[in-house]
Amino acid sequence: MSGGLQDMPGMKRHHDGQPKETDSRTSPFMPMFEVFRNELDEHHDRRERIIKASRDITAASKKIIFSLQRVRSLGSSIPPKISAETQDRAAVIQQHFNTIAPDLAGINGWRYQRQVSPGIQEYTEALSFEHYLRHQKLITVEEAAATVPSNITLTADDYILGIFDLVGELMRFAITTMATSGSLPGSESTDVSTEKRDILMDLRSLRMCFHGLDTTSCKDTSLGRDSEKKMEVMNTCVEKVEAAVYGMIVRGRERPKGWVPDLSDDRGTVGSY
Amino acid sequence: MASPSGTIDPKIFESLQSKIDDDAEVRDQIREILQVLERQGRTAQAILSGAHSTPAAHLEPVLKSTEDAIRGEIESIGKLASATAKSPYYKYNGMWTRDVQNVVFAVLFCGWLGGMGTFGVAVEPGKLFTIEEVGKILNEVPVNLKDQDAFHITIEEYLQSLITLIEELARLAINSVTLGDYHRPLQISQFVKDVHAGFQILNLKNDSLRRRSDGIKYSVKKVEDIVYDLSLRNLVPRAEPTAQ
Secondary structure, three states: OOHHHHHHHHHHHHHHHOOOOOOOOOOOOHHHHHHHHHHHHHHHHHHHHHHHHHHHHHHHHHHHHHHHOOOOOOOOOOOHHHHHHHHHHHHHHHHHHHHHOHHHOOOHHHHOHHHHHHHHHHHHHHHHHHHHHHHOOOOOHHHHHOOOOOOOOOOHHHHHHHHHHHHHHHHHHHHHHHHHHOOOOEOOOOOOOOOOOEHHHHHHHHHHHHHHOOOHHHOOOHHHHHHHHHHHHHHHHHHHHHHHHHHHHHHHHHOOOOOOOOOHHHOOOOOOO | OOOOOOOOOHHHHHHHHHHHHHHHHHHHHHHHHHHHHHHHHHHHHHHHHHHHHOOHHHOHHHHHHHHHHHHHHHHHHHHHHHHOOOOOHHHHHHHHHHHHHHHHHHHHHHHHOOOOHHHOOOOOOOOOOOHHHHHHHOOOOOEOOOOOOOOOEOHHHHHHHHHHHHHHHHHHHHHHHHOOOOOHHHHHHHHHHHHHHHHHOOOOOOOHHHHHHHOHHHHHHHHHHHHHHHHHOOOOOOOOOOOO
C-alpha cells in the first residue's frame, strides 16, 4: 500500500542525521518490523472483512425483520411470499458468516468480538422473531448458535442483547395485528394442558425474565452498559402493548376497522443504538 | 424465575445467569491479581526512574533492584496466565494489557541499560530485546500466538512498550547530559532513529498504536536537538566508538 511512500522520510533521516556514517545504513530492527508489518496488515484486513460482514449481516437482518412484520398470525408457518423474501436474506447472511468464519477461528473469535457483535445481535433478533412467529416460543441459545458456522460463537451477551430488541419487534407486531384484526395475537390452539397464551403474556414473562437477570457484575462490559439502556426501552415496549390492549377493550368497538396507530416514534429507539 | 407460560424455557435464563456469574468470577480473580501487579509495576517504575539520576558507571544497584521488582511482576503474570487458562485469551485481555505493557517496558528499559543478565538472555547496554526474548524473560510466556488460544504477549503490547521506551530514552538523553555523560545521547539518538525507521514501515490504522507512534518523531527530534547542542559546542566525544 503506502508502505513505499512511508519508507522515504525514515530512510532520509539516516543520511542527514548521522554524518559520520556515510554508507546508507538501514536500521538493524528492520527485519523485526517487517514481520510486525505483515502480522498487523493481516490483522487489519481480517478486522475490516469482519466489520464489513457484520454491517451486511445487520442490514440483511433488518430487512428480514421488516418482512416478518407483515405477518399477521402467530404460531403458524410464515406465508410463502414473506418466507421467500426472508429465506433469500437468510442465505445472504449465511454467506457472510461463511466468509468470515475462517477469520474468527480459534483465538481470533474473541479478538474481533466487538466487530462481529453488532451483526450477531441483529441476526439473533431476526432469528428469534421468526422463531417466535412460527412456534410462539423463545429460541434457546443452543438453537440460535446452531444456525451459525461453528467457528462463530454466539455469546450469551449477544443473545441477551438480541432478545432485548426482540421485545420491540413483538410490541410492533402485537399492536399492528391488533389494529388490523381487532384482536391480540395469541395461540388459538386448544391444548388443554396449557392455557391459551397471548402475546402480552409472553411479553410479560420475557420482561420478568429480564428483570430477574442479575447483570450488576458486568458493569464494565458491553452487556452491563447496553442492558441498562435496553431494559428501559423493553419496559416501555411492554407497557405500550398493555396500553393498547386496554384501549382495545375500552374503545375497541368504536374504532374503525383498519385504524393503525402511529408507530413512527418507536423506530429509532428500539432495535438500534 | 419460572415463566408462567410455555413460551420461555426457564432453563434459558438460568443458563444465561450462570454464564454471567462465571464470567464475573473470572473477572474478580483477574482484578485481584492485577491489583498486585499494578503496585509491583509502580515499584519497578520508581526504581527504574533512578536511572535518570545515576551515571552509567554506577547503574548496577539500580538494575539489580529493578530485576528483583521485575521478578515479582513475572510471578504475577504467571498467576494471570493460570487464572485465565480456561478462558478465551481475548475475552479478558483488555483488563490486563496496560499492566502487561508496563512490565514489558520495564524489561526493555532495564535491558537497554544493560540489565536483565540473570534472566537467561544475552545482554549488552543499548540492546533492544526482541518480542521473543521478552517472552523468554517473562518465564517462557508465548508471544504472538496465532494457532492456539492461550495467554501470550501480543505484537501490539510489545510495540506500545517500545514507544514508552523511546519516550523514556528521550528523557534519559537530557538527563545524561546533566550527569556529564555526552556519549549516551549519541547512542540514544541512533537507537531512537533506528526504531523510528521501523515504525515507519508499519501500516497503522487509526488506533491507539497509531496515535502514540505518531509521537515518536517528537522524541527523535528531542534527542537530535540534544546531539546538535552538544556538537555545536564541541562536546561530542571525539573518540567515537560506533553505536553498537
